[in-house]
Amino acid sequence: MNYAIFSVDKSQASKINKILKDDLISRQSIFIRDAQALSIDKDVRYVLIEGSDEAIKKAEELFKDAGKKEDEAEAKSIYNKIKNEESDVAQGVGLIFGD
Numbered sequence: 001m002n003y004a005i006f007s008v009d010k011s012q013a014s015k016i017n018k019i020l021k022d023d024l025i026s027r028q029s030i031f032i033r034d035a036q037a038l039s040i041d042k043d044v045r046y047v048l049i050e051g052s053d054e055a056i057k058k059a060e061e062l063f064k065d066a067g068k069k070e071d072e073a074e075a076k077s078i079y080n081k082i083k084n085e086e087s088d089v090a091q092g093v094g095l096i097f098g099d
Contacts, residue, residue: 003050004059005075007035008067013045015066020047022062028055031082038081046070048082 008016020026028051035042044067049059060069070078 002053002056003048003075003079004056005070005078006047006049006059006063006067007042007044007070008047008063010034010043010045012066016045016047019059019062019066022058024055025049025051025059025062028052028059031086033082033085038078038085040078040081046078046082048079 016032020030028049030050031048033046033048035044035046038046047063047067049056063069069075
């Protein structure tokens with residue numbers, strides 16, 4: 001599955017919801033995290049969009065005015081942190097509900 005990660009300054013964070021309401025983008029897997037929650041010392045929110053090439057391209061267009069697309073190396077690092085966090089949450093829920 002293809003993905004892209006966009007960083008949006010917190011002062012522009014209100015634009016995220018508007019972008020994510022786009023019909024094509026809203027049908028993709030979307031994760032939003034504050035940089036501090038991922039132990040990254042920046043004042044931004046990261047938006048991870050996993051999905052089709054068409055949706056990623058559209059997201060790139062729409063995020064141009066709100067933030068920036070992270071380069072491949074930075075995106076991979078952020079992607080791994082988000083996915084590890086999601087995995088930890090899933091394991092915790094499994095322990096609570098007796099998976």
